[in-house]
Amino acid sequence: MTLAAAMLVAAAAIPTRVAEAQSLMDLFAEEGETDPEKIFAIIDKDGDGKITRAEFTERKMEVFFQKDVNRDTRLSREEFSSIGQAEFDEADLDGDGKLSTFEFDQAPFANFEALDANGDGFITLEEFLSFRQQMQQ
Numbered sequence: 001m002t003l004a005a006a007m008l009v010a011a012a013a014i015p016t017r018v019a020e021a022q023s024l025m026d027l028f029a030e031e032g033e034t035d036p037e038k039i040f041a042i043i044d045k046d047g048d049g050k051i052t053r054a055e056f057t058e059r060k061m062e063v064f065f066q067k068d069v070n071r072d073t074r075l076s077r078e079e080f081s082s083i084g085q086a087e088f089d090e091a092d093l094d095g096d097g098k099l100s101t102f103e104f105d106q107a108p109f110a111n112f113e114a115l116d117a118n119g120d121g122f123i124t125l126e127e128f129l130s131f132r133q134q135m136q137q
């Protein structure tokens, strides 16, 4: 069994909410980074301890263009294999099997509102960590 196949089997065995949290972390992390505080710091560009919507979107777009290997401004399933098929399909609004920048930005798997628990327009480290914790329960 290849590593990728082994990971697929493992992903299928864990509950969806855990998979969502994992993919959120994967999405924003630098390659191989798993420490949520470091991931938070990557998104919080100006280092003021709060993630604004602009910082969140900027990081999402950075990730998008990193993943878009063939530079067609669409993410194919092959280019974006770190999330589950169900999450991918949910984000693929026009059902063409690829995610546009718009679809990626709107995607429920990386939704600003879901992380901004108190709705003040900023994601704090506490909100970021508790979102992750919630997802893992």
Ligand SMILES: [Ca+2]
Residues within 6 Å of the ligand: 044, 045, 046, 047, 048, 049, 050, 051, 052, 055
């Ligand atoms: Ca900030």
Ligand SMILES: [Ca+2]
Residues within 6 Å of the ligand: 068, 069, 070, 071, 072, 073, 074, 075, 076, 079
């Ligand atoms: Ca592409």
Ligand SMILES: [Ca+2]
Residues within 6 Å of the ligand: 092, 093, 094, 095, 096, 097, 098, 099, 100, 103
């Ligand atoms: Ca699409």
